Structure formats: structure tokens, C-alpha cells
Amino acid sequence: MSHLVAVLAGDGIGPEVTHEAVSVLQAVRPDLRFEEALIGGAAIDSVGEPLPAATLDLCRKASAVLLGAVGGPKWDKLEPVTLRPEVGALLPLRRELNLYANIRPAQTMTPLLHASPLKEERSKCDLIVVRELTGGIYFGQPRGRQNEGATALDTCIYHKHEVERIARRAFEIALTRRSVLVSVDKANVLETSRLWRETVDVVAQDYPQVSLSHMLVDNCAMQLIRDPGQFDVILTENMFGDILSDEASMITGSLGLLPSASLSDAKEGSVFGLYEPVHGSAPDIAGQDKANPIAAILSAAMMLDLSFSDQSGAAKIRNAVEEVLSEGIRTGDIYEEGSRLVGTKEMGRLIQSKL
Ligand code: NAD
Numbered sequence: 001m002s003h004l005v006a007v008l009a010g011d012g013i014g015p016e017v018t019h020e021a022v023s024v025l026q027a028v029r030p031d032l033r034f035e036e037a038l039i040g041g042a043a044i045d046s047v048g049e050p051l052p053a054a055t056l057d058l059c060r061k062a063s064a065v066l067l068g069a070v071g072g073p074k075w076d077k078l079e080p081v082t083l084r085p086e087v088g089a090l091l092p093l094r095r096e097l098n099l100y101a102n103i104r105p106a107q108t109m110t111p112l113l114h115a116s117p118l119k120e121e122r123s124k125c126d127l128i129v130v131r132e133l134t135g136g137i138y139f140g141q142p143r144g145r146q147n148e149g150a151t152a153l154d155t156c157i158y159h160k161h162e163v164e165r166i167a168r169r170a171f172e173i174a175l176t177r178r179s180v181l182v183s184v185d186k187a188n189v190l191e192t193s194r195l196w197r198e199t200v201d202v203v204a205q206d207y208p209q210v211s212l213s214h215m216l217v218d219n220c221a222m223q224l225i226r227d228p229g230q231f232d233v234i235l236t237e238n239m240f241g242d243i244l245s246d247e248a249s250m251i252t253g254s255l256g257l258l259p260s261a262s263l264s265d266a267k268e269g270s271v272f273g274l275y276e277p278v279h280g281s282a283p284d285i286a287g288q289d290k291a292n293p294i295a296a297i298l299s300a301a302m303m304l305d306l307s308f309s310d311q312s313g314a315a316k317i318r319n320a321v322e323e324v325l326s327e328g329i330r331t332g333d334i335y336e337e338g339s340r341l342v343g344t345k346e347m348g349r350l351i352q353s354k355l
Contacts, residue, residue, distance in 0.1 A: 002031045003270075003308060006062035008039040008055065011075075011085065012281025013291035013344075014068020020293035020348030021066060021300040024320075027355045028313045029304065035062070039093070040070025040085035040281075044078070050088035056096055059274075064307040065097075066300060067276035072283045094133065099262035099274055100162070101169045102133040102241065103306070106228075106248040106258070111325040115253030115334060118225065125228035125251050128177070130170040131241025133262060135162040136192070138238050158192045158237065163199040169263065170235035171207040176311070179210045180232035184220045184240055196237060217244070224248055255279045256292030256333045259299035261306055273307050275299040285332075289343035292331040294321055297351060320354035 007022060009015040022034055037055040044050050050070070059065050070085035082088045093099075107126045108116060116123030140155035167183070174181045183200045185193035197214055204212045215223070217240045223230065224244065228251050236244060249258050258278040263271055277295030285291055297317060305314035324347070330339040331347050342350065 002033050003063040004033045004035060004061065005303070006055075006058045006065045007034050007036045008059075008065060008067045009036065009042070010039050010068040010070040010281065011041040011072045012069055012283045012286040013279075014040075014070065014281055016068075016286070016289070016291050016344045017277060017293040017296035018066060018068040020344060020351075021296040023348055024297050024317055024352055024355070025066075025300045025303070027352050028316055029308075029310070039067070039089050041072050041075040043089070044075055044083065044085070050075075050083060050085050051092055056093070059093070059097055063270060064272065064303050065274040066296075066303065067274055068296065069277065069279065069281040071281050072286075093274070094262060097272070097274065098134070098264040100132065100134040101166055101261075101263040102129075102131040102245070103173065103261040103263060103302070104129045104131065104245040104249060104258070104278065105260075105302070106245075106252050108252045109257070109322055109325055111322065111328075112253050112257070112334065116251055117253075118228070118251055122227065122229075123251055125231065125248070127228065127231040127248060128173060128233050129241055129245040129248055130166065130173060130233060130235045131245055132158075132162065132166040132237045133241075134238075135159070136238035138242075156190070156192050156239075158195055160195065160199050163196050164203055165265075167200045167203040167235060168206075170233055171203060171210050174210045174233040175207065176305075178232040181210050181212045182215050182220070182231060182234050183212065184215050184217050184234055184236040184244065186217050186240075187214070188216060192237070200235065220244060221247060224251070249278060254292070254334050255295070256331065257294050257298070259295055259302050261299070261302045263306065270309065271307050273303065275303045275307075289345055290332050291344045292333050293344050293348050294331075294351075297321060297348070316355055317351075320351045323354045324350045 009018040137156040140157040187193040263273040301314040301317035304310040328339040
């Protein structure tokens, strides 16, 4: 049976980079089927709402979702706030599809080692942050203001089952890599972190092949800069993961290179996920053939790897990207003297030519 991929191109550079990612997927996996649906500002303009029911329906029947980006100045100030692309489309999409596991790899590519803000000898890293995405302080109740606005309140709550399922996901990912897992918390202070640590230890018993250690979040923030090469998989809760994944991703150099996955549970034997570049819709360069499509293309590679268990297809895409970069071919965001400047389409075409 051929897999259906829902393609939500969205706004700004979303359609440009998604087009290249779909072409790359078609080159590697001619058996995949693609169907497009509206999201974000494009959906507001067309049908008056950022996340139409038809889009959700398509996502639910698909095996995986490929998202470009949403948002832009035309829609970012709409009232009520639930009409805006990010609040009205991305957040409900993640909630509705139960995308509780956010996976953000940070891998320095050899041709771009010097693009890292760290010294070249320290910048080599190949790690994945596994972040819990639908619990913790971003969702806990009660929240809000008291005392005539002078007191603010957020609540951090974790339930054992939420920790268990994200931990299991991190162990499974570790098994496909170097099998070294660091669970990050603040167990010296927070009760939720102590539950987190206890639960991760219990899940670890099912994965004796994985080496598990615990690290406090402040130490982890420091270790990521001191020696990012020590990490393989970092497992952490929602807010710590938000911060650490941004920190880790900058080690690799550019926003235009970074893919991500947000995963739910297995559906008919395969893991359901939404794959998207980490960057936004970049309205400043939209429609100009300037966007770097590599983050979207590497997100497609993650889809093959995680949703379709096609590690060989994913590796082909990653190798093709690295080959093109090692030939000195660059989009504007990673351009350096002596390299060959190309646009979005040409970068996509060259990557496809290596497949
Ligand atoms: P952005 O990531 O869109 O852009 C930041 C800067 O990076 C810009 O200068 C842009 O030109 C550049 N850039 C981003 N991606 C690039 C690429 N692939 N190639 C080359 N250069 C690239 O962030 P922003 O400007 O803060 O946000 C713009 C819009 O995107 C806003 O409406 C924001 O809400 C939205 N946004 C959406 C998502 C998402 O859909 N997941 C994520 C972040 C921001």
C-alpha cells in the first residue's frame, strides 16, 4: 500500500521550500502519494480560517504531514488572536494530532563547520533533542493574573504517562543511533523533575542497551557549548527543551539548514509525524527564489527515517545535501566568498541530481 503524505505549504517561503522537498521525496520514493491542503494565512485568504476542517481531515488520513511555514505581516496582527496563523493553525494542529514528541536534530555538516559560532574544533556535533511538546508549564492550569494584575501564575504539571511515552520515544531513537541518552531535568529543585527522573529510570529498564545518565538543565546548557560532541540524544521536558533545542541548533550555523519532527503514536505500524523546517515563513525573501530549501529537504529525510522506517532513503537525501554543499554550492544565507551562489530551485535541482 502506498503512503499518503499531506503537504501543507503555508505562507511566505513555505511553498517554495516545500516544493523542493516534495521533488526530492518523489525522486527517492516514487511510491509515495502527495495531497495538498491549505493552512495559515493562505487558508485565511481563501476560506476565512487558518486551519480548515478539510486540512485536519487530510492530516488524519495521511501517514505523515510535511509543513512549510505559516505567518506573515498580513495576518500576524489579526484579532481575535485565534485567527492568527501560529495560534490558530500550528498550536491546534499539534494538539489535534497529538504531536507530543518534538525531535530536533543538530548536526554540523563538515562543509559548514566554520559557520558555527563555536571554535571549529569544538563545533562538531551530531545530537538530537527529544522535547516533550504538549505538557509542562506551557499547558498547566491554573495560569493567569491575580491581585489586580500584580501577580502572575503559571503551573508546571507532569503526569507519569506523559513522561513515560516521551521517554520511550527517546530510548527508541537512541537505539537507532549511538545508544547514549542524557535525560535533562532540575531534580534538585522541582518535584515535576523528580517524577521525570524516577519515570525515566523505570522506562530505562526496558532498554538495557542504552546508556542513560541524568543531567541538570543548567549544567546541560553549559555542556552544550563546552563540548557538544559528548551528546547523542537529549531527552527533556517542554520548556527546557524549547530553550536547549534552540541553543543546540545554533551550534550548526544557519536557520535554513535545520529540520524538525513532531511525532504522535504509531498508526497502523508506522509512527505518525509532522515534519517541518525550524525556520518561519521569511516574508523578507518570499517569492524571490532566495530561500534555502535544505531545512525542508532534511525534514523530508526525517520523515522517511521516522515515519516510514526508510533509513536508506533518508541517508541518500542527507548524503546528497552534503555532497552539494561540499562542492561549494550555497544559497544566500550560507554564502561565503569563493562559493557558487544559487537560488532555491537550483539548490533543489542539484540535490535531486545527486540522488
Ligand atoms: P523566519 O525564520 O521566518 O526568518 C528569520 C530570518 O531568517 C529572516 O531574515 C529570513 O529571511 C531568514 N530565513 C529563514 N528561513 C530561511 C531560509 N530557509 N533560507 C534563507 N533565509 C531564511 O522568522 P521571523 O522573521 O521571525 O518570522 C516570520 C514569520 O514566520 C512570522 O509570521 C512568524 O510568526 C512565522 N514563523 C512561523 C513558524 C512556523 O511556521 N513553524 C516558525 C517561526 C516563525
